[in-house]
Amino acid sequence: MKKNDIPQDDSALADISREICYAQNESGEYETGLSKGWEVKKAALDLAWEDVHDRIALAKKQVLNGEKSPVYFYMELKLMDVQILAGYTGFYKWTIKRHFKPSVFAKLPVVKLEVYAKIFDITVDELKNVQ
Amino acid sequence: MSKYNHIQSAHCENGVTTGLLQHHGVNFMTEPLAFGIGSGLFYIHIPFLKINNGPAIAFRTMPGAIFSRTCKSLGIKIKRVKFKDSATAQKFLDEKIQNNTPVGCQVGVFHLTYFPKEYRFHFNAHNLIVFDKKEDEYVVSDPVMENITQISSYDLDRARFAKGPLAPKGHIYFPEGNIDVSKEILKKAIIKGINRNVRDMLYIPGNIAGVKGIKFTSKKIRSWKDKLGVKTASLYLGQIVRMQEEIGTGGGGFRFIYAAFLQQAAEILEDKRLLEASNLMSKSGDLWRMSAMKMASIFKGRNQDQKAFDVIADLYLEIYKTEKAAFTLLKKLKLS
Structure with missing residues (x-):
């Protein structure tokens, strides 16, 4: 990449920081330059977020239809997966997967609900009532 | 006098390595040198493993290796500490700050409040330097940021004790x-x-890592449209672009940083032959960037024919050949 070709497109980072790129000056020597963003990678990041939003919307629908428990919805909302959630809760992955079942979730003791609520940064009430 | 001079870098671990070594008087240290001495360049595509529901591809060596190898090669001892609980972790950090010792910390990005929300995924192998504390706020030199920044002790604690894969467990090093x-x-x-x-890129066994890994991905990309459908294939390509170009890579999947390293190596070793390898790595970086542009035109929906996938797969083969040529050249130099 030539120094003049360092892209200066809009990005989510633009107002906060520019990032360092390595590029060649006119005599071919590498120097660092700052980039505000690159349209290509912005498109990739936008795509990732579109996917996240789709997954959250689907999870919500599944909870409202009684197919999944709120634990599943909040896991998606907080960009987690079962492995990450297992790390935070200290529960086994298979335990968490059981908690995804509305029938199992309905019988969870308050202490376990509190563990989830704390990690999702919500109250137990909010955890029980996905709207 | 400032307690630590902030140095911005493309990649966080290079940046922490460069910054801490410069702080300790190793003035010639630069990001490309840290990256090259630590043999940071790599390629691996792990089949059957998914990251964020996409392919598991890496353009660099495993987290932590660059700092360890660079310090070891330069004969510098490193102290590393991990913690079970956050009170002890914070006490240790505060003591280091009081002794005016800037320290590297491994953190999870999700809890770094100074990053824009769009970048805050659960990624636990980010590195930053903490060097001061003002009331309840830690003063942080995050190598990928233009300026020093601050974070509350509550948020830094959450970042240091983020959970999931590569959980940092309060990891501090200096x-x-x-x-x-x-x-x-x-x-x-x-x-x-x-x-x-050279060893990692040319001679690693199997066909998923080193230059052969690039050929492996080429074959996969060719089949993605038929196998996964356009939607999932697009998500996969988007993930590759992010791994390759996102903040921290210096562009072109670290290839430009490596090309810069080879230039600096040519000067220090007084060996012009290294410049030829540097040119090949520059070419490779440009090819990676081009493949990213072609991928973007697929996931933006401009062109989703099988032919578009084939073009990318062919570019990967060209990258494979270019990098193989670069490392074969380096091997033939028989540097010792």
Whole structure:
């Protein structure tokens, strides 16, 4: 990449920081330059977020239809997966997967609900009532 | 006098390495040198493993290796500490700050409040330097940021004890002992770094890592449209672009940083032959960037024919050949 070709497109980072790129000056020597963003990678990041939003919307629908428990919805909302959630809760992955079942979730003791609520940064009430 | 001079870098671990070593008087240290001596360049595509529901591809060596290898090659001792509970972790950090010792910390990005929300995924191998505390706020030099920044002790604690894969467990690290790096040691370290990278890129067994891994991905990309459908294939391509170009890579999947390293190595070792390898790595970086643009036109929906996938797969084959040529050249130099 030539120094003049360092892209200066809009990005989510633009107002906060520019990032360092390595590029060649006119005599071919590498120097660092700052980039505000690159349209290509912005498109990739936008795509990732579109996917996240789709997954959250689907999870919500599944909870409202009684197919999944709120634990599943909040896991998606907080960009987690079962492995990450297992790390935070200290529960086994298979335990968490059981908690995804509305029938199992309905019988969870308050202490376990509190563990989830704390990690999702919500109250137990909010955890029980996905709207 | 400032307690620590913030140095911005493309990649966080290079940046922490460069910053801490410069702080300890190793003034010649630069990001490309840290990356090259630590044999940072790599390629691997792990089949059957998914990251964020997409392919598991890496353009660099495993987290932590660059700092360890670079310090070891330069004869610098490192102290690393992990913690079970956050109170002890914070006490240890506060003591270091009081002694005016800037320290590297491994953190999870999700809890870094100074990053824009769009970047805050659960990624636990980010690195930053903490060097001061003002009331309840830690002063942080995050190498990928233009300026120093601050974070509350509550948020830093959450970042240091983020959970999930690569959980940092409060990991703190810093160089210690007597640090004195001569030109001779530096030359030896550069040569060791290059030779280790030759080994990793050319001779790693199997077909998913090193230059052969690039060929492996080429084959996969060719089949993605039929196998996964356009929607999932697009998500996969988007993920590759992010791994390759996102903040921290210096562009072109670290290839430009490596090309810069080879230029600096040519000067220090007084060996112009390294410049030819540098040119090949520049070419490779440009090809990676081009493949990213072609991928973007697929996931933006401009062109989703099988032919568009084939074009990318062909570019990967060209990258494979270019990088194979670069590392074969480096091997033939028989640096020692």
